[in-house]
Amino acid sequence: MNDEIKPSDLVDGLRKGLEVILAFDDASPQMTQSELALRIDLSRAAARRYLLTLTALGYMASDGKNFWLTPKVMQLGRSFTASSRLPRTIQPELQALTERCGESTNFAVLEDTEAVYVCCANANRLLSTGIEPGTRLPAYTSTAGRLLASFLDDHALDRWIKKSAPRAHTTFTVTEPATLKREIMRMRKQAYGITESQFEPGLRGISVPLRDSANNLVGALSVSMAVSAMTASSAIKKLVPLLNETAARLAQKL
Amino acid sequence: MNDEIKPSDLVDGLRKGLEVILAFDDASPQMTQSELALRIDLSRAAARRYLLTLTALGYMASDGKNFWLTPKVMQLGRSFTASSRLPRTIQPELQALTERCGESTNFAVLEDTEAVYVCCANANRLLSTGIEPGTRLPAYTSTAGRLLASFLDDHALDRWIKKSAPRAHTTFTVTEPATLKREIMRMRKQAYGITESQFEPGLRGISVPLRDSANNLVGALSVSMAVSAMTASSAIKKLVPLLNETAARLAQKL
DNA sequence: AACATGTGTGCGATTATCGCACAAAAAAAG
DNA sequence: CTTTTTTTGTGCGATAATCGCACACATGTT
Known part of the structure; x- marks a missing residue:
């Protein structure tokens, strides 16, 4: 297999989405869309889309202002231990x-x-x-x-x-x-x-x-x-x- | 906040990428690109892109044929426990x-x-x-x-x-x-x-x-x-x- | 009340994604 | 060892999704 990967082979939405998940940690357990946009390199509109996507998928919850991770993200980690x-x-x-x-x-x-x-x-x-x-x-x-x-x-x-x-x-x-x-x-x-x-x-x-x-x-x-x-x-x-x-x-x- | 989410607000690459991660489990700990494409609804070309993306990000490893998850995916799960x-x-x-x-x-x-x-x-x-x-x-x-x-x-x-x-x-x-x-x-x-x-x-x-x-x-x-x-x-x-x-x-x- | 800050949304431009089609390679069969 | 079959790598144009802006609206601050 060719291990040179061209940009066109990288799914950017996935990369950024995972970054969003990892952006939540001990120091910032919950963030607003603008805080997130500031933290990782994303426009506010994009941050919003990613947060809404993750929310729709059940990985995030929100009170309308702040967003935080749900236990569902643990399922991802378990994917490794299970496999x-x-x-x-x-x-x-x-x-x-x-x-x-x-x-x-x-x-x-x-x-x-x-x-x-x-x-x-x-x-x-x-x-x-x-x-x-x-x-x-x-x-x-x-x-x-x-x-x-x-x-x-x-x-x-x-x-x-x-x-x-x-x-x-x-x-x-x-x-x-x-x-x-x-x-x-x-x-x-x-x-x-x-x-x-x-x-x-x-x-x-x-x-x-x-x-x-x-x-x-x-x-x-x-x-x-x-x-x-x-x-x-x-x-x-x-x-x-x-x-x-x-x-x-x-x-x-x- | 409006909780009606229009398709244009959903980042599809992220959704599919997470699906890819979850597709790996006890029953299929490792898969080739075509096996994955068959398992979730993805063209082989798309499956390939997602696998390569995850590999480039360090979440997957591959011997050139089969792909499997690396311990890095646990970091995602930990994002929750930490936050x-x-x-x-x-x-x-x-x-x-x-x-x-x-x-x-x-x-x-x-x-x-x-x-x-x-x-x-x-x-x-x-x-x-x-x-x-x-x-x-x-x-x-x-x-x-x-x-x-x-x-x-x-x-x-x-x-x-x-x-x-x-x-x-x-x-x-x-x-x-x-x-x-x-x-x-x-x-x-x-x-x-x-x-x-x-x-x-x-x-x-x-x-x-x-x-x-x-x-x-x-x-x-x-x-x-x-x-x-x-x-x-x-x-x-x-x-x-x-x-x-x-x-x-x-x-x-x- | 005026202001500042943060949030929802429509839209056109852009670009990344898609899947096809074909080439190359690897396995399997003969 | 050759042929056949299956799987994998890649170029490309069409398509559709993402992007960020701009503006309206809401919220809460001075």
């Missing part, structure tokens, strides 16, 4: 893993410089990680993200780090490219990753790679926990084997 | 509830004749319910769905049942309209709902309504459990108070 074998296979194993170790676990893939969390099994604790299916974090701040990046070849890794443009999310975030690279290289050697307080203070992640039966890298399994729960070394000693065990079992099913 | 206060408020309470009762809990809203599960807290059990955020079930088979329908007025309820066109999913599914109505009416009186084996054999649901601080109905809280775990009456005795307690606490926050 892909990956989450269906992994989810139950994650839950079993969570039960065994008592901490929240998840499965993430790397998409460019972002770590996308595909499945999650939250431990029933008061302190919740805020990670849910679909969450995207800058990969250089995430254990899974760094671990997955560690499988890039040397040149690609350099470019990746540059593209990531690391900035400090906490006072501990590693932003110096050389240091970050060293950390990532160590993960490659160790075949597991651990980070602490890189995105959220007090949060520790431990991660191992997940491969399919053909030994292709498909993503990373992680445990998220409070640093205060135990020391880093005992966390590694306890959790890495459990993670690897799960990864090994999954490898046969994938 | 709406509802799931963020409810999720932690659900987790606490799951911990207290040891069973999977969830929060659902009614959308026409479908129950949409918005938040879920799965108990760490081997038997998983298969319900995840975004799942849609025929409301007449779901405890939460029936309970929510019970708040429709009499005429609307009749129309709702007719529209639902109940059919048997298990040998226990209530499909007779009059019986279904009686069941639903009882839920309204009792202010909680219980169903068993209506959608999946051996699965029991117990549900209570959730209201906001202005006493508006926003959805239903449910517990899903195996019927074999305990008798129906002891489940009611144990779980309805817990559910109501959670609903009461949430009512203050909504």
Whole structure:
């Protein structure tokens, strides 16, 4: 297939419509047509059309002034989890893993410089990680993200780090490219990753790679926990084997 | 605002594009352009354009022949959970509830004749319910769905049942309209709902309504459990108070 | 009451979309 | 290995949908 795509092959209405959906987030849970037009590059008339379209389709609701998303948009996200074998296979194993170790676990893939969390099994604790299916974090701040990046070849890794443009999310975030690279290289050697307080203070992640039966890298399994729960070394000693065990079992099913 | 929408106000590319995403599911996790064209009403050329567009945007991937969804589509679904206060408020309470009762809990809203599960807290059990955020079930088979329908007025309820066109999913599914109505009416009186084996054999649901601080109905809280775990009456005795307690606490926050 | 801001709508110009038709390629059949 | 069949890539003109403007109207602000 030709991967050069000409403008005439792109359906613009779709692109903009999806942008509209993504424009709604934590910071602006509801918007008027003019606010939306301002936020993404659209004339007010166009913004209006897109909002009305989404409303007619049931993806949006409105009080006549403000517009907001309805639960129906979740159906889109579920389209992936329903269609892909990956989450269906992994989810139950994650839950079993969570039960065994008592901490929240998840499965993430790397998409460019972002770590996308595909499945999650939250431990029933008061302190919740805020990670849910679909969450995207800058990969250089995430254990899974760094671990997955560690499988890039040397040149690609350099470019990746540059593209990531690391900035400090906490006072501990590693932003110096050389240091970050060293950390990532160590993960490659160790075949597991651990980070602490890189995105959220007090949060520790431990991660191992997940491969399919053909030994292709498909993503990373992680445990998220409070640093205060135990020391880093005992966390590694306890959790890495459990993670690897799960990864090994999954490898046969994938 | 005028709620009559003229065709000229509808962005067709968006409508069709979303249809394309939804066309991928369990049964057809990957499709070629011609398969897709056949499945939804699209010429092959159009199907091709939509697939290429979604691929260029990162929502799809392809080996040159087959197309499939990427985890990026989950970002769309997350747009809702991130933008709406509802799931963020409810999720932690659900987790606490799951911990207290040891069973999977969830929060659902009614959308026409479908129950949409918005938040879920799965108990760490081997038997998983298969319900995840975004799942849609025929409301007449779901405890939460029936309970929510019970708040429709009499005429609307009749129309709702007719529209639902109940059919048997298990040998226990209530499909007779009059019986279904009686069941639903009882839920309204009792202010909680219980169903068993209506959608999946051996699965029991117990549900209570959730209201906001202005006493508006926003959805239903449910517990899903195996019927074999305990008798129906002891489940009611144990779980309805817990559910109501959670609903009461949430009512203050909504 | 005057003003400012945001919203509904008709319309012509523009352009993106459509589906056809045919070429090329890939599979399947022989 | 050749032929046949099916699927895929692409150029193009007709068509129809999108666009943004302009103006009227509504809302709420000073």
